[in-house]
Amino acid sequence: xxxVESGGGSVxxxxxxRLSCAAAGDILPxxxxxxxxxxxxxxxxxxxxxxxxxxxxxYQFSVRGRFTISRDxxxxxxxxxxxxxxxxxxxxxxxxxxxxxxxxxSSAFNYEAWGQGTQxxxxx
Numbered sequence: 098x099x100x101v102e103s104g105g106g107s108v109x110x111x112x113x114x115r116l117s118c119a120a121a122g123d124i125l126p127x128x129x130x131x132x133x134x135x136x137x138x139x140x141x142x143x144x145x146x147x148x149x150x151x152x153x154x155x156y157q158f159s160v161r162g163r164f165t166i167s168r169d170x171x172x173x174x175x176x177x178x179x180x181x182x183x184x185x186x187x188x189x190x191x192x193x194x195x196x197x198x199x200x201x202x203s204s205a206f207n208y209e210a211w212g213q214g215t216q217x218x219x220x221x
Contacts, residue, residue, distance in 0.1 A: 118176070127170075127194050132190055137187075187217060
């Protein structure tokens with residue numbers, strides 16, 4: 098599975114961005130998908146995850162209520178709508194997917210497909 102992200106950019110605090118990720122290649126079936134991020138000088142961290150049924154998406158506590166993850170199985174895409182952005186959301190965001198499980202987890206080891214990353218910069 099190859100993942101390609103788009104939609105990153107620069108925005109002022111309080112603004113919104115929408116990240117998109119499209120899967121291509123040997124893509125059937127895709128299980129859980131999600132997003133990770135890595136800020137400068139920090140460890141990579143899990144942001145959000147979603148199962149193929151798109152029920153009960155899960156979020157890291159710091160983004161809950163501000164970010165929304167969604168997916169379109171017909172198009173093999175997963176999106177991350179980010180609202181009320183804060184400077185601490187600044188990071189490179191990575192789309193992830195696995196064909197080995199349906200339940201999203203916060204462990205990077207559970208995802209064998211990673212996108213190239215897209216930069217998000219939030220200025221104060």
